Amino acid sequence: MTDLWQHTPERMGPAAELRPVPATVLVGNPRRGSRTLTVARHLADALRTGLAGLDVHLGDPHLVDLAELGPDLPARLIAGTAAHAPLERVLARVRGPGLLVVVSPTFKGSYTGLLKLFLDMLPREGLSPGTVAVPVMTAGWAQHRFVSDARLRPLLVELGAVVPVRGLAVLEEEFGDLDTAVAGWTTAAVPVLAAVLRSYQTPSVGPPRPAESVPVHQPAQLR
Template sequence: MSAVVALVGNPREGSRTRTAAVAAAEALGRRIGHDEPPEIVDLAALGPHLLTSRPSSSVEVALELVAGASVLVVASPTYKATYTGLLKAFLDRLPGGALAGTVALPLLVMGDPRHALAVEIHLRPVLVELGALVPTPGLALLEAEIADLDPPLARWAGKVAPQVVAALRQGART
């Protein structure tokens, strides 16, 4: 079981979404007393294996890592006012209840602040449906903020860390 995992739903390798997800997972990890680097599941590398009917060991390992997380930062760029189809294809492979006991934190990277509600309207419900505890509002990051992530992530981590710790104490994985 991993304590903190960043799940990156961007189809491009080396994306800004990955940068934001890893930085968010690290910032939160430090605030909740988990100093180890987060595990990273980057779906860009798994994309070709997600849509085949044949089992893929790399996808199975990723699914187990995500399902075993104590804290899961789920990040995607905003496409058509929601998260990516790649992230949806991955999450659809998790059985119902697979995230029970996991504290999940949705994060969307967007070019326009008008898409900020997408994190709550689209990404939060799928995580709850999979059984995750989502104790805080999701994080909507503007692409312009990625150049200097420290200020927005410090504010975010400071605000959500108490709720994450409380959720972990109330039944999430530790």
């Protein structure tokens, strides 16, 4: 079967109407209403606006805030069962093709354990082909400005995502002016993301394909 995500605008013909690229924002802060969540929402808006200016249109970003799911994650991972339907739907959404923005605060020089716990539920290379990921981290110290590339990028690559741009770091001192904090990064990153995502836009030839179910998965140390 031909994968619709392999079609390019040239192959579809000039008359084809393109469906918006799905977008998911995954936030790994264990605290509800965090400043990391604010950064994630701001960046999603900036990316949507910037990409639209280059004729790449994102669908309404789907926000996954792990602070809302935190109590369910350990039970799901340890039991190895798919008993929590809302969580299974979230896993299916995250692993679907499209733009995936992953945002975490910096804890002990890396991403949070909550984010790792969630992503450990996916199999190796568990993200669908056509997943374009953007690693984003917030940090309190300038020394952690490059932790998104050093820590979070390899995790997303391991899961099978394409990560075509460098990660974004937003320091606490920049929270008061997020427009300025992300402007330089988006100027460089948006054209690259547009070039990659443009080949992933699908023609409107019927309803979108349903998200795949996520197979039960446990890390090797828990098996």
